[in-house]
Amino acid sequence: MDGSRRSALKTVGAGLALSAIGAGAARAAQRPIGYAIVGLGTYATRQIMPNFAGCEHARLVALVSGTPEKLQRYGEQYNIPATHRYNYANYDRIRDNPDIDVVYVVLPNSMHAEYSIRAAQAGKHVMCEKPMAISVAECHAMIDASRKAGKLLMIGYRSRFEPYNRLAIDLARRGHVGPTRIITSEHGFPIQPNQWRLDRPLSGGGSLMDIGIYSLNATRYLSGEEPVSVSAIEATDRSDPRFRTVEDRISFLLRFPSGIEATCVSSYSSAHNAYRVVSTQGWIDMEPATPYEGHAMRIRKDGIVTPRVLPAPAKNQFAGQLDHLAECIVNGTTPIVPGEEGLADLRVIEAIYRSAAEGRTIAMTA
Numbered sequence: 526m527d528g529s530r531r532s533a534l535k536t537v538g539a540g541l542a543l544s545a546i547g548a549g550a551a552r553a554a555q556r557p558i559g560y561a562i563v564g565l566g567t568y569a570t571r572q573i574m575p576n577f578a579g580c581e582h583a584r585l586v587a588l589v590s591g592t593p594e595k596l597q598r599y600g601e602q603y604n605i606p607a608t609h610r611y612n613y614a615n616y617d618r619i620r621d622n623p624d625i626d627v628v629y630v631v632l633p634n635s636m637h638a639e640y641s642i643r644a645a646q647a648g649k650h651v652m653c654e655k656p657m658a659i660s661v662a663e664c665h666a667m668i669d670a671s672r673k674a675g676k677l678l679m680i681g682y683r684s685r686f687e688p689y690n691r692l693a694i695d696l697a698r699r700g701h702v703g704p705t706r707i708i709t710s711e712h713g714f715p716i717q718p719n720q721w722r723l724d725r726p727l728s729g730g731g732s733l734m735d736i737g738i739y740s741l742n743a744t745r746y747l748s749g750e751e752p753v754s755v756s757a758i759e760a761t762d763r764s765d766p767r768f769r770t771v772e773d774r775i776s777f778l779l780r781f782p783s784g785i786e787a788t789c790v791s792s793y794s795s796a797h798n799a800y801r802v803v804s805t806q807g808w809i810d811m812e813p814a815t816p817y818e819g820h821a822m823r824i825r826k827d828g829i830v831t832p833r834v835l836p837a838p839a840k841n842q843f844a845g846q847l848d849h850l851a852e853c854i855v856n857g858t859t860p861i862v863p864g865e866e867g868l869a870d871l872r873v874i875e876a877i878y879r880s881a882a883e884g885r886t887i888a889m890t891a
Contacts, residue, residue, distance in 0.1 A: 558851035559624045560652075561587035561611075563640055564632040565595040568654070572817060572843055573631065574603065579844035582851035586624045589616055616640070620647035627652055627850060629681075633727040634734055638663035641678070645670040652850055654681045656738050657867025659729030661875055664868040671864065679850045679860040680867035682742060686845030688835050689811060689820040690746075693802065696809055697747045702826050703805030705785050708747055710740040710800040712815070713774070713792025718767050731761075731771030733874060737791025739815045741877075742870055743800045744779055744787035752779040752787075752873060755887045757880040767793070777877050 560583055562569050577585045587609040590596050596610045611619060619625050628644035629652040630637055638658045641651045651671055657680050658664050671678035684690045697705055713736055721727040728734055733741075745751065757777035761768050773794050779787040790797070799812035807825035814820065818841070822833040840848065853860050876887040 557584040559586035563589040576843035678864035687842035702807040707803040708787040711790040725770040732793040740789040
């Protein structure tokens, strides 16, 4: 090789190396994505906010609450300056705060649509807790608002970032114990009285709009399909003061295009948290399936039952969820649980309520 060519190659190589270093430096210089938490209830303050400590790409930068005492207490705890603490009257001023990239809406269900749409109109990406809204129409409005603003909309399906659930999805979809034939999914807890979840104008419904969404969503992510028909029955003791305006228990059957049938329970008066994927060669069992921690998996294949124990993850499901949206924003990618995922659940929820009310099977139309 002659000297001039060798020199040229060295120059090109040096340039590529400098480019790689420059790209790495740019990534390193990328500040964490800033979140504003809207609604300082128990889930936000005990589960979401503490888990920013485990994030690589996300940080808590602002708070929104109608309770001044909460703003002061949590503002001091998380070093949020007074300029970054908002109430519902001045909420729209978030548009003027460049530190806020994402608004995480953790409000009662009936408020999800309004505050998500206003966040998008303020030029912010949105994370919204599940259920996404209280109607299919509201879901469409939220998706349209984020699309018009050119911002991402993600729904807080934390279980999609939990290792056991991710493994269950993989095993079920690739037929580890054979093709899936039946899914059972049951979620419930005895609810305490005097809370917004029992007030239909705020919640949009009872157990199905709360714990029941875990039963429903699990059948969809385990099967990888959308149901083609829904049958449901409701059982509610209206003499119980907790259930004056919302349902207690709904049992529902979903049929999927491949022939999979899913039997599900949503309850506010019984304690269970489990699902099982039954296939031709055995089953995949999760109990508890979707808790905050303490998941347990067993697999039965060819007559042998084996517990599956996973190592502790580098980050838990909450931090994983927060970081996922942050990475999507930086990389220009779509979240694995976008607004369309929340819309899909609400379409089925509306069909479940309709089936229970009319006493007939509801065909899901495109």
